[in-house]
Amino acid sequence: IRSMASKTQVGFVGLGNMGSPMAKNLLKHGYPVIATDVFPESCKELQELGAQILDSPAEVADKADRIITMLPSSPNVIEVYTGPNGILKKVKKGSLLIDSSTIDPAVSKEMALAAEKMGAVFMDAPVSGGVGAASSGKLTFMVGGVEEEFTAAKELLSCMGANVVYCGQVGTGQAAKICNNMLLAIGMIGTAETMNLGIRLGLDPKLLTKILNMSSGRCWSSDTYNPVPGVMEGVPSANNYQGGFGTTLMAKDLGLAQNTATNTKTPILLGSLAHQIFRMMCARGYAGKDFSSVFQFLREEEGQ
Amino acid sequence: IRSMASKTQVGFVGLGNMGSPMAKNLLKHGYPVIATDVFPESCKELQELGAQILDSPAEVADKADRIITMLPSSPNVIEVYTGPNGILKKVKKGSLLIDSSTIDPAVSKEMALAAEKMGAVFMDAPVSGGVGAASSGKLTFMVGGVEEEFTAAKELLSCMGANVVYCGQVGTGQAAKICNNMLLAIGMIGTAETMNLGIRLGLDPKLLTKILNMSSGRCWSSDTYNPVPGVMEGVPSANNYQGGFGTTLMAKDLGLAQNTATNTKTPILLGSLAHQIFRMMCARGYAGKDFSSVFQFLREEEGQ
Amino acid sequence: IRSMASKTQVGFVGLGNMGSPMAKNLLKHGYPVIATDVFPESCKELQELGAQILDSPAEVADKADRIITMLPSSPNVIEVYTGPNGILKKVKKGSLLIDSSTIDPAVSKEMALAAEKMGAVFMDAPVSGGVGAASSGKLTFMVGGVEEEFTAAKELLSCMGANVVYCGQVGTGQAAKICNNMLLAIGMIGTAETMNLGIRLGLDPKLLTKILNMSSGRCWSSDTYNPVPGVMEGVPSANNYQGGFGTTLMAKDLGLAQNTATNTKTPILLGSLAHQIFRMMCARGYAGKDFSSVFQFLREEEGQ
Amino acid sequence: IRSMASKTQVGFVGLGNMGSPMAKNLLKHGYPVIATDVFPESCKELQELGAQILDSPAEVADKADRIITMLPSSPNVIEVYTGPNGILKKVKKGSLLIDSSTIDPAVSKEMALAAEKMGAVFMDAPVSGGVGAASSGKLTFMVGGVEEEFTAAKELLSCMGANVVYCGQVGTGQAAKICNNMLLAIGMIGTAETMNLGIRLGLDPKLLTKILNMSSGRCWSSDTYNPVPGVMEGVPSANNYQGGFGTTLMAKDLGLAQNTATNTKTPILLGSLAHQIFRMMCARGYAGKDFSSVFQFLREEEGQ
Incomplete structure (x- = not known):
């Protein structure tokens, strides 16, 4: 029987830029954390904060019946769950496995099937919000998996996020994440093109932003994260596009969108x-x- | 000297779906209206409401020193202003000419130059909002032209709209309109693609809409004018895409965006x-x- | 030791529209064929022509040390090679396995690795040319794999094709096929757009074709497979787009191109x-x- | 009556990179040339070769009843024909006016109408082939205009080109040019993307080129003007993309294609x-x- 009632041990695999602050928030909420990462140095800081560090995902699964994973991409998830030292090698029956990585929903479904064969439950729970939100415990989790387990998952995820949304069967958490980021990408490039065109046509960028935001052109990229330097403060465009959400990460998420669209024959x-x-x-x-630098990319280079 | 202080005659050229309710609102606000249209039948209703109907734009210009024009496209505007029976044939010195058509900003600039030669002032003031907003006097006007004349223009435009925004030199009203509609078009297609992909991936459309609207994918097309039947009430998608903003009109506005982008070498x-x-x-x-039917266009046809 | 010198048995898995005529050509060239297919009815005709029919790929591998596979997509290939009744369950050491399916080059590489573990050699050899070329033995094979085995592969493939081109390491046959079809798709849509635009601008389609073909716009789609009805004879556009290379198949190949581009981060x-x-x-x-019907797709529907 | 029988004077307006060698070829063929250009220095060389230089297009039209124009863009053509010192100010009745500029076909039609009012005949005859072909008299002319005048036009154009093709009514010469260059642009980018993808997938670029050129991916950009350095000699890609057809010029021609497509509502x-x-x-x-540098543009920058 899985330990849900009290604050028993929680496993954590993947202590990168996002995973590390997430695991810290579990510690802050009083959960004993048993963690592992391929890079030993990533583990030190967490160890000093009281976490127990083990050598492999399998060993974590041997000790904890609730495990959270936060990994860079699909192959890492496959390795951590089904590899020779993976979670499923030693997972306890009835364990709850929550993957917060952003990966192909098809891989989430595969992992869920593999976990089910071992008597465990797998849920996908990718996040929106960056390193800042991970540190402050303000992430949004989009959760896919069997509905009866959502309460148990929410108990843990609420320590790390402000919103925990149930999306449906396994894979729909990933689907929601991918869909949001695809629309975000389109809105951002659209805003960048529009602002660039408006400026070339003689419009003041602040005025154009105001007009768009009171009209039907309004979107998150125009009213919250404007890509034109000088229009807003506290956004990457005000800071030479440092920080924020990297272009590489956006390209990765759009690659996932592209793959799922190709596989489902969706234009x-x-x-x-x-x-x-x-x-x-x-x-x-x-x-x-930051991905809002697409505004800069579309503008003419100096000296041209 | 132009008559601004009191409610003297206002000319109106172009009594189509938009122009007709706009002219009615001028009448309601107590302005004597002198109007003309190429289709005599379009003039009857306004005549019954008290407007004086004349045979040509030139005759209107002979009687009124404030004239509003509302025409389908650039060639019509060129004809109405510079044609053989056009406004500029008989325009009075000091007249204020306000064009609310949506046209190429380059044509607006040409018209302004031609008007200036005759001692008159030309401003572009395209609208956002459809026939409904025109009837209820809730249009938004985006106004370009010399700033000193904006107050005079606003006096009239306020009878027909809820917002009157000064955008800058002649042509910037058009620029703002074009920019907004381009971003709107991108956001709408993006929303349609995203909703379609999400549904294929197993997400409930109402739930996906909720997630997008609380996240960075949020835009006017997702939160105010959702293209998926069953998600919102009172929008064209709830009514088989009847009413609203026609695909043809959106294609026309995007043609203007494309032309101005080509001319200014903007990607x-x-x-x-x-x-x-x-x-x-x-x-x-x-x-x-309605242009939100792009959602339907992207979905598989029945029987395929 | 693999039997290469004389016309010993050749295995064949996948007797669909393409595989069936290919296997017949092996029989015509005097090779005893041992075949299998998931649909028993597909096997009858070949059986009547003298082929031996077995129940599974594993049984074929038990009897023949040269096997050709021709399957619809990646999952089928994975199943036929690595499934519970797959070739690799009973493959003989030193066997030569040639896969003529069009699939993801990454899957070809996986199969090659799996075959190598069993002491067998896997080569990818996708074809260009349709059912007609398969029947007449005029296919082009693009072959990837260890160069020393190319001669052995070519001996068999020459019975079924007019050209057998060595492309490089495993997967490069697929890569060549995917690259060609991507450029073909682009050229065809480009030709369709260009012809449509030219016709709208008043050009006679035959004359425009002649001009393109003597100029730098020339491509296979303009000079050999023109998509405009009435320009050429003996092509699908002359026959209401029946026959030829189906839109579904082209969409599938472009999906492979998209996936490999995403995986290699190629724009x-x-x-x-x-x-x-x-x-x-x-x-x-x-x-x-036929995929050249994109010309029809881009033209206005009747009655619009 | 226009002088066609013998080698009487021919007017030439526009002595740029293309116009200058074209005019020289007329001189070589024994035609007395009367020329003008906005830049006096462009005229010197031609003057030394025996041409008579005048101050304006109007003066040229006063002396010659066959005139060829070669100008950078639509506004220049409008100025040279209909401006205050333009050809139509002094054109003789029955004159033949041939414009070899690449411009919007709609402008060609306007010029033809304006010429007709003055009793003159206007034909559009844009060229394909660059400065080299202009020097060696190997240009291709695509000619639009009334068919009865084609023989007269061909007599002159044959001095400057190897091919003179009659395309149809006024504007169809431009249409043919625009269509060819649009398909060329698509083929070139397609080839660049394909070669880049193939290289990333492990294919040798020379081998891939060979495969494409014997298959359905074949196009002018793959078999005559390959964009990958090292594949062909004597093309811009072999010379760091120097010479050839500049990206700016291609962008200009595609702008014309875009405009005509927008105006004719062609997708x-x-x-x-x-x-x-x-x-x-x-x-x-x-x-x-050179525009084939799109291959370089799509590849990863060094150091990334």
Whole structure:
């Protein structure tokens, strides 16, 4: 029987930029954390805060019956769950496995099937919000999996996030994340093109922003995260596109959108072109900048 | 000297679906209206409401020193202003000419130059909001032209609209309108693609809408004018895409965006593709439907 | 030791529209064929022509040390090679396994690794040319795999094709096929758009074709497979787009191109849009027509 | 009556990179040339070769009843024909006016109408082939206008070109040119994307080129003007993309394609995206390079 009533041990696999602050928030909420990561140095800080560090996901699964994973991409998730030292090698019957990585929903479904064979429950719970939200415990979790287990998952996820939304069967958490980020990407490039065109036509960028935001052109990229330097404060465009959500990460998420659309034979004309634009930006020196730097990418270079 | 202080005669050229209710609102506010239209039958209703009907724009210009024009496209505007029976044939010195048509900003600038030669002032003031907003006097006017004349223009436009925004030099009203509608088009297609993909991935459309609207995918097309039947009430998608803003009109506005972008050598990758998508829809039976029917266009046909 | 010198048994898995005539050509060239297919009825005709029919790929592998596979997509290939009744369950050491399916090159590489573990050699050898070329033995094979085995592969493939081209390591046969078809798709849509635009501008389609073909616009789609009815004889556009290369198949190949581009982080702006266009055509009633029907898709519907 | 029988004077307006060698070829063929250009220095060389230089197009029209114009863009053509010192100010009745500029076909039609009012005949005859072909008299002329005048036009154009093709009514010469260049642009970007993808997938670029050229991916950009350095000799890609057909010029021609497509409501999805890609290249330092440098543009920058 899984330990849900009290604050018993929680396993955590993947202590990167996002996973590390998430695990810290579990500690803050009084959960004993048993963690592991492929890079031993990532574990030190958490160990000093009281977490127990083990050598592999399998060992974590041997000790904890609730485990959260936060990994960079699909192959890492496959390895951590089904690899030779993976969670499923030693998972206890009835364990709850929550994957917060952003990956292909098809892989989430595969992992759920593999977990089910071992008598465990797998849920996908990708996040929106960056490192800041991870640190302050303000992430949004989009959760897919069997509905009866949602309460148990929410108990843990609420320590790390402000919103925990149930989306449906396994994979729908990933689907919701991918859909949101695809629309975000389209809105951001659209805003960048529009602002650039307006400026060329003689409009003041602040005025144009005001007009868009009171009209039907309004979107999150125009009213909350405007890509034009000088229009808003506290956003990456005000800081030479440092920080924020990197172009590489956006290109990765659009790659997932593209793959799921191809697999489901869904036409995504703008989504697909948005993917290609961020991909091209990665190749031309924008990989490390915030994705709103697409405004800069579309403008004429100095000296041209 | 132009008559601004009191409610003296106002000329009105173009009594179509939009122009007619606009002129009625001028009458309601106590302005004597002198109007003309190429279709005599369009004039009858206004005549019964007390407007004086004349035979040509030139005759209107001979009687009124404030004139509003509301026409379908650039060639009509050129004809009404500079044609053989056009306004500029008989315009009085000091007259204020306000064009609310949606046209190429380059044409607005030409008209302003031509008016200036005759001692008159030309301003562009395209609207956002459809026939409903025109009837209820709730249009938004985006106004370009010399700033000193804005007060005089606003006095009249306020009778027909809820918002009157000064955008800058002549042509910037058009620019603002074009920019907004381009971003609107991108946001709408993006929303349609995203909703379609999400549904294919197993998400409930109402739930996906809720998630997008609390996240960074949020835009006017997702939160105010959702294109998926069953998600919202009172929008065209709830009424088989009848009413609203026709695909043909959106394709026309995107054609203007495309032209101004080409002329200013501005890259608009998504804007350009959005134009092509609405153009294709016009060719495939969607011309008369609301532009949010792009959701339907992207879905699989029955029986396929 | 594999039997290469004389015409010993050759295994064949996958007797569909393409595989069946290919296997017949092996019989015609005097090779004893041992075949299998998931649909027993597909096997009858070949059996009557003298082939031995077995129940599973594993049984074929038990008898023949040279096997050709021709399957619809990646999952089928994975099943036929690594499934519970798959080739690798009973493959003989030193066997030569040639896969002529069009699949993801990454899957070809996986199969090659799995075969290598069993002491067998796997090569990918997808074809260009349709059912007609398969029947007449005029296919082109693009072959990837260890170069030392190419001669052995070519001996068999030459019975079924007019050209057998060595492309490099495992997966490069697929890569060549995917690349060719992506450029073909782009050229075809480009030709369709260009012809449509030219006709709208008053050009005679035959004359425009002649001009393009003597100029830098020339491509296979303009000079060999023109998509405009009335320009050429003996092509699908002359026969209401029946026969030829189906839109669904082209959409599938572009899906592979899209996936490999995403995985290798390669920007393919036109390739990606071409994929979306054929995908949209599949959803709008063009799935079963030749892919040159994109010309028809882009033209205005009657009555609009 | 126009002088056609013998080699009487021919007017020439526009002595730029293309016009200058064209006029020289007329001189070589024994035609007395009367020329003008806005830049006096452009006229010197031609004067030394025996041409008579005059101050304005009007003066040229006063002396010659056959005139050829070769100008950068639509506004220049409008000025040279209908401006205050334009050809139509002094054109003789029955004169033959041939415009070899690449411009909007709608402007060609306007010029033809204006010429007709003065009793003159206007034909559009844009060229394909660059400065080299202009020097060696190997241009291709695509001619639009009344068919009865084609023989007279061909007599002159044959001195400057190897091919003179009659395309139909006024404007169809431009249409043919625009159509060819749009398909060329699509084929070039498609080839660049395909070669880049193939290389990433492990294919040798020379081998891939060979495969494409024997298959359905074949096009002028793959078999005659390959964009990948090292594949062909004597093309711009072999010379760091110097010489050839500049990206700026291609972007200009695609702008014309885009405008005519918008005006005729023709969907050009790939053509439109091709336009945006070359536009973006112009903004990012590729303006002066040959348009095949799109291969370089799509590849990853060094150090990324």
